[in-house]
Amino acid sequence: MIPREWSKAKIIVLGIIVLAIAAMPAAVSAEKGIATLRETSKAFSAVAKKAIPAVVSVKVEKTIREEGQLYQSPFEDDLFERFFGPRYHYRRPPRQRQQVGQGSGFVISEDGYILTNNHVVEGADKIVVSLQDGRKFDDAKVIGTDPKSDVALIKVDAENLPVIELGDSDALDIGEWVIAVGSPFGLQATVTVGVVSAKSRGVGLAEYEDFIQTDAAINPGNSGGPLLNIDGKAIGLNTAIFSQSGGYMGIGFAIPINLARSITDQLRKSGKVTRGYLGIQMHPEKITPELAEELGLKDNKGVLVTEVIPDSPAAKAGLKRRDIILEMDGKTVEDWQSFRNHVAMLEQGKKVTLTVFRDEKKKELEVEIGSLEEGQIALGVSEVSRKLGLQVQNLTDELATRFGYEGAKGVIVTEVTDNSPADRAGIGAGMLIISVNRRDVSTVKEFSEALKESSKTKKALLLVRNERYAQYVVLSLD
Known part of the structure; x- marks a missing residue:
């Protein structure tokens, strides 16, 4: 017969064994978690060691012109003026000063091409590139910049540089x-x-x-x-x-x-960037579920076309107002912004297939991508008109009827930039521009030609009208 004390001891030992066995998975799991974190830490460290040699410091020197300010006496009060009379102010002459900026970049080719931001090197007189190994290049050159995307490409004269591979x-x-x-x-x-x-x-x-x-x-x-x-x-x-x-x-x-x-x-x-052009205006927000329901869509993917520019690639392909672009070459269109960027990245002449939703049915259209630069010229968006804040297009019979310009000649204003010279002068969308710098205009091409004079004079004399009256307006480019 086994003593009662032995039975109790066995129970206690058995309980300890059971607890130990139960605790083992938790301990093993914790150890595995720590091991995973350790591996993650090593992964970060490996990436850093690989990338750091190809990351550069970009130091920029540029000359800043400061306009002279009116000099004012320290005794600027009415009492002083009553006793000593009015003071004469003078303007300090303009001066120049050096500004130093700091940014980063990274090497994308062994022969010294470096990717950075446009705002880092814009207007630079001198660019100094420093590598992590101590080498310094005082004569880095700007190959090209693109302010519209804030991308810049610079280069140093070197070989066999460490490179960062570009991903997707x-x-x-x-x-x-x-x-x-x-x-x-x-x-x-x-x-x-x-x-x-x-x-x-x-x-x-x-x-x-x-x-x-x-x-x-x-x-x-x-x-x-x-x-x-x-x-x-x-x-x-x-x-x-x-x-x-x-x-x-x-x-x-x-x-x-x-x-x-x-x-x-x-x-x-x-050294420059050309962008693809479709020739549409889009609803500038993501399609809401409520709007999707009204349009007959199952979800809120795609972009809604609000306007098709006449004679544009989109117009020639048969796109229409209220079409919803769902796919481009089989890829889902998520929103207007990413779609616009993808179109801009396409080369002129490339053909793409657009899947559109029209009258509750899907339809495929083939579009040949145009050039944004040519499209802007067709729309009257020259550099001068951009500075003035004006965008125009030819006066079609439909537009003439809509705005009350039957029988008139000119180009119609389609867009005015907020707080631009045109906006401040009271010019608005729907107005008709009859002449530019004393030259009658009836097409966008004539409008752009007439504006070339303004790049020299820094002023533009426009004769504009609405449905009630016409007036001359002087716009300044300064």
């Missing part, structure tokens, strides 16, 4: 790890880690933008540096931050590398 930003998903590298506040080779917070952001910083939003710390001086994926490939070009203090607040923006690559390829070949 279209394959990037929200929530993925990303790594930002740059020189914030002049602190070279600074690495920060975060995730992709959102895609296709538009924040009003550039004309063409489709930003990747990230919470990886980006600060002043990071501009032009790479945003890397976990494979060490550049999937973005760090560009801006949202901040109320001037420093990091958890919201940074990077230009998708696919957009930057398209721009730099053109800059490298010709």
Whole structure:
């Protein structure tokens, strides 16, 4: 017979064994978690070691002209003037001063091509590029810039430089790890880690933008540096931050590398950028569920066409107002901003298939992409008209009837930029421009030709009318 004390001991030992066995999975799980974190940490470290040698510091020197200010006496009060009479003010002469800026960039070819932001090198008199190995290049050259996307390509005279491979930003998903590298506040080779917070952001910083939003710390001086994926490939070009203090607040923006690559390829070949052109105006917001329901759509994907420019590639292909573009070459169109960017990246002459939703049916249309530059000329958007804030088009019979200009000649104003010289002069959309600089105009081409004189005189004399009266208006380009 087994003593009672032994039975109790067995029970206690058995209980300890059971608890130990139960605790083993938790311990093993914790160990696995730590091992996973350790591997993740090593992955970040490996990416940093691979990328840092190809990330450069960009120092920029530029000359800033400051207009002279009126000099005022320190005794500026009515009592002083009653005793000593009025004072005579004079304007200090304008002066120039040197401004020094700091940014980042990264090497994309062994022979010295470097990708950075336009706002980093814009107006630079001198660009100094410093590599992480201590080499410094005092004579970096600007190959080309694109202010509309804030992308710039510069070059140093070197060979066998370390390079960062470019990835595919279209394959990037929200929530993925990303790594930002740059020189914030002049602190070279600074690495920060975060995730992709959102895609296709538009924040009003550039004309063409489709930003990747990230919470990886980006600060002043990071501009032009790479945003890397976990494979060490550049999937973005760090560009801006949202901040109320001037420093990091958890919201940074990077230009998708696919957009930057398209721009730099053109800059490298010709030093300038040409963009594709479709010739439509779109509803400038994402289609809401309510609007989708009214239009007969199953979801809110696609872009709504609000206007088709006459004689444009879209008009020739048969696109119509109220069409909803669902796909381009089989790829879903998410929103107007990304669609506009994709069209702009296409070469003139390329044919694409658009799937549109019209009268509750899908329809495919083949469009031959045009040139944005030629499209703007057709729309009367020359450099001078852009500065004046004017966009015009030919007066068609339909437009003449709609605005009450039957029998009249001229070009009709289709758009006026807010707070532009045209806007301040009271010119609005729907007005008719009869003459420019004392020359009658009846086509967009004549309008653009007549405006060339204004680039020299810095003024434009326009005869404009509405349905009630006509008047002369002088616009200044200064």
